Amino acid sequence: MNLDHFFAEEKSDTIFNAGTVNKEQCAMKPNLHLKKERELRGWSQAKVASEIGVNLIA
Numbered sequence: 777m778n779l780d781h782f783f784a785e786e787k788s789d790t791i792f793n794a795g796t797v798n799k800e801q802c803a804m805k806p807n808l809h810l811k812k813e814r815e816l817r818g819w820s821q822a823k824v825a826s827e828i829g830v831n832l833i834a
Contacts, residue, residue: 814824825832 814821822832
């Protein structure tokens with residue numbers, strides 16, 4: 777399963793800032809597009825996490 781195209785848009789929209797950030801700026805925001813596509817395919821969060829090699833608990 778190749779999920780690179782799902783993350784490409786997110787990577788291009790990410791801005792890396794060398795300055796300090798506050799707590800609100802660091803809060804994780806849900807990726808509704810990724811969630812919708814995952815659910816359309818019947819994939820669980822655990823399955824996607826396993827496929828991309830990360831721990832589900834972050």
